[in-house]
Amino acid sequence: MTKLNTIEILGGGPGGLYTAILVRRLLPHVKVRVTEQNPEGATFGFGVVFSDRALDFLKADDPETHDLIVPHMERWQDMTLNHPEGQVTLDGVGFTAIGRLELIEILRERAQALGVEIRFDTVVRSMDDLQADLVIGADGLNSLMRATYEDRFRPTLEYFDNHFAWFGATIPFDTLTQTFIRTENGPMNAHHYRFAPNLSTFIVECDDATYKAWGFGQMDELESAKLCSQLFGEVLKGTELVTNKSMWRQFPRLWCDSWVAGRYALLGDAVHTAHFSIGSGTRLALEDAIALINALLQYDDVDEALAAYDAARPPIARKIVDAANTSATWYENFGEKMRLAPMDFAHDYLMRSGRMTPDRLRAIAPKFAADYEAQSTAQG
Secondary structure: OOOOOEEEEEOOOHHHHHHHHHHHHHOOOOEEEEEOOOOOOOOOOOEEEEEOOOOHHHHHHOHHHHHHHHHHOEEEEEEEEEEOOEEEEEEEEEEEEEEHHHHHHHHHHHHHHOOOEEEOOOOOOOHHHOOOOEEEEOOOOOOHHHHHOHHHHOEEEEEOOOEEEEEEEOOOOOOEEEEEEEEOOEEEEEEEEEEEOOEEEEEEEEOHHHHHHHOHHHOOHHHHHHHHHHHOHHHHOOOOOEOOOOOOEOOEEEEEOOOEEOOEEEOHHHOEOOOHHHOOHHHHHHHHHHHHHHHHHHOOOHHHHHHHHHHHHHHHHHHHHHHHHHHHHHHHOHHHHOOOOHHHHHHHHHOOOOOOOHHHHHHHOHHHHHHHHHHHHHHO
16 A cells, blocks of 8 residues: 655646645645746736636635635636627626636645745656656646656547637627637637736637738737738727737647656646636646545545546536537537528527427527527518
């Protein structure tokens, strides 16, 4: 039987830091260290978004950390779809958001206050460099741990066809908004939401044909930011998009058949990805951390705990990942769907998961549902 005395965590993003917090809170006898390749205070991206009640699990499991985060979050109750022929408000589709760096700093300060050792600006080149009873890989899509033990984690990695770039905007938006436009080279979409009083995330997306027609692949960050600022000039009110590693990418669809390989365990984007259109990537990483540490609490033997984590957590996460993949598939064809009238387009968007029913829609977005039913009745 392997007793747990030491844990090494690779990756100092939200998932890795929150795992360390849980270890110090719930397994105080265990020595834990986090290793992060980036310097302290560095982060890529802008804001992270959560569905309105996505942090309820955190309030139940760790109210102190929850209460540190929530005052820094932007919150709204509706969602807006900007269609070329009109704007539609989706009532009741609420979200919250926080700056990624701000979230990481809150978790870092909490972890260090609890006595967690964090090594910044440290690149681990071999898993042999991390010796502990348990090593946790929270090192993201390009995970060294997953690559090292690929034959045991058995990952599947594919990519969606659409291309996207993650920019920032220097103006706030009242709600999480999606702006769909027609351009001379094809349809484009922007997902945008504020994560601070005067700052927003602004993700631009388009299909492969539009991407190639505009030549985004031959542009640097500043060139594509300038062009996208012009294309979305109306909703940006003439302001310029800002960049932070804002290169064009295709969204990865990652899933590992096993989350454990001996004394190594994966969580977050190192083991699965969830498309940004449902705003669950960070939430999944935090929930993975809770599931892993709870398993370690439940079993004295590390191997038994990891086996329990590997059996119990993936089926739960899979439901959200599958919903994200279904959502992403809708975006693969959003240009064709833009031919619909605004209300029909919005209804098609809300029904995209295949799990939405008329009754559920009435409960979630009662005003939109009533307006849509009234329109359908009037049209005969």
